[in-house]
């Protein structure tokens with residue numbers, strides 16, 4: 001029996017390892033949920049219930065627009081019909097209870113919305129349904145040219161300020177990386193009462209279909225390339241916020257998981273890799289982490305978390321800038337060298353005189 005301790009604390013919850021399944025349809029079927037637990041998954045984040053679903057059920061409106069009002073018909077038609085979501089609001093609450101009864105690992109519910117409005121009351125029902133924590137996904141693409149960054153940030157913080165004191169269970173927020181001063185935003189969320197930051201939302205990148213001259217939303221599974229942005233911000237925030245940090249996006253292999261922990265992640269969420277390889281991939285994640293720790297003589301995850309963060313770097317900003325300049329300058333001279341070699345490839349060797 002290995003004496004290596006893989007356990008971690010995330011949102012105040014004790015987890016057997018840092019590896020958790022992220023919000024996705026993987027939690028929709030009880031059979032899969034049990035397989036995730038058997039495969040070594042340490043906690044489950046349920047797929048999101050959307051603000052629009054809740055407000056439509058409660059008020060008949062989406063973003064204050066009445067679907068029966070002809071002036072809003074086009075905008076409202078962009079949203080799915082209530083019955084085409086996997087679960088409606090009441091079914092979602094029942095699902096929380098069913099998943100909780102099916103597994104022993106913590107179950108984190110997910111709400112997805114961006115306004116500090118009445119729909120937020122639903123969070124209390126999520127808590128009463130038995131969720132161990134709530135992840136709030138603040139997914140929004142700001143297209144309004146009149147809305148400033150400060151106004152957007154104020155609105156998001158207001159949601160946390162309204163919600164966090166209402167809940168007994170811990171609240172995490174899943175955020176976009178597109179803030180001008182993300183470190184400041186993260187610190188303010190921390191101060192406003194979030195117990196965890198989930199970094200980062202992957203935005204849908206709509207593509208253009210040339211044949212049909214139409215825009216279509218693409219949902220591609222991620223690759224390790226996407227992890228680098230997360231590693232940077234985990235490394236910057238580790239040691240500067242009191243709340244937990246979770247990585248989501250681009251954890252495709254066990255080595256990616258280890259990197260996220262070294263950067264500062266308390267929990268590592270995975271979706272694409274589990275969709276590709278199945279629930280037992282969590283066993284590989286844990287085994288490889290354990291092996292790596294053994295080979296480097298670490299006894300506990302707490303010994304490696306944040307070891308490669310910027311917490312002890314004197315001036316992280318100067319460090320980042322210096323890394324950038326070093327890389328760019330190094331690369332430019334290498335490119336120059338390669339171009340020089342190509343240009344002279346066919347030259348006859350000249351004899352030294």
Ligand SMILES: Cc1cc2nc3c(=O)[nH]c(=O)nc-3n(C[C@H](O)[C@H](O)[C@H](O)COP(=O)(O)O)c2cc1C
Nearest residue numbers: 022023024047048137222248249250251270271272
């Ligand atoms: C099919 C699919 C469904 C998803 N559904 C949700 C969701 O309901 N709520 C949410 O916050 N994120 C959702 N996500 C995003 C994931 O939770 C995760 O943040 C993202 O896939 C990046 O992680 P990965 O690189 O491990 O896939 C979904 C992702 C996929 C691929």
